[in-house]
Amino acid sequence: QKEVEQDPGPLSVPEGAIVSLNCTYSNSAFQYFMWYRQYSRKGPELLMYTYSSGNKEDGRFTAQVDKSSKYISLFIRDSQPSDSATYLCAMVTQGGSEKLVFGKGTKLTVNP
Amino acid sequence: ETGVTQTPRHLVMGMTNKKSLKCEQHLGHNAMYWYKQSAKKPLELMFVYSLEERVENNSVPSRFSPECPNSSHLFLHLHTLQPEDSALYLCASSPGPFQETQYFGPGTRLLVL
Numbered sequence: 328q329k330e331v332e333q334d335p336g337p338l339s340v341p342e343g344a345i346v347s348l349n350c351t352y353s354n355s356a357f358q359y360f361m362w363y364r365q366y367s368r369k370g371p372e373l374l375m376y377t378y379s380s381g382n383k384e385d386g387r388f389t390a391q392v393d394k395s396s397k398y399i400s401l402f403i404r405d406s407q408p409s410d411s412a413t414y415l416c417a418m419v420t421q422g423g424s425e426k427l428v429f430g431k432g433t434k435l436t437v438n439p
Numbered sequence: 440e441t442g443v444t445q446t447p448r449h450l451v452m453g454m455t456n457k458k459s460l461k462c463e464q465h466l467g468h469n470a471m472y473w474y475k476q477s478a479k480k481p482l483e484l485m486f487v488y489s490l491e492e493r494v495e496n497n498s499v500p501s502r503f504s505p506e507c508p509n510s511s512h513l514f515l516h517l518h519t520l521q522p523e524d525s526a527l528y529l530c531a532s533s534p535g536p537f538q539e540t541q542y543f544g545p546g547t548r549l550l551v552l
Binding site for chain 1: 443445479480481482484495529531536537538539540541542543544545546
């Protein structure tokens, strides 16, 4: 089993839809969970990061972590065409031998 | 310039060439990273430097040679590359090593012929 699994999509939704992006992981040592957005021909840009299980909200974006299920999600409300990008999850262990792993990324298109 | 910059943005090289990629961060961070991004694959962490000292080398072939002369600059020296090394090479920095807040540069798109 891969350490981090992320469905590469592509995912296509109409403008205004709620988008749900997900990753699962197998290593219980991961402590921090991040979501990056990558536009075409650009480097990834950090959107949000969370530490504990639960929800974290920032504008139209909500990051959710369920450590018991080893499952993280990113929700985008009222999606806009400008949200069209590839979304990468990432996670890192802390304390001792650090490990940083990215998912493959999910390509999202929001159609006007 | 602000943030993390990378040069060149595009590079085409033959298998016998030697070239270098450059990264500079203007954020006052202490850690810098090289990643390889290939189509349909996760970002692969190649090297991590903390205060100019290499703290991670993820089984990267010796044809890739990193150099970190100071905490603001990072180089990736390339020699005798293979076509499968064609990819987007991304540099990132963070306040400390393996921290969750990494800032990426725009990448260098490398094509090896």
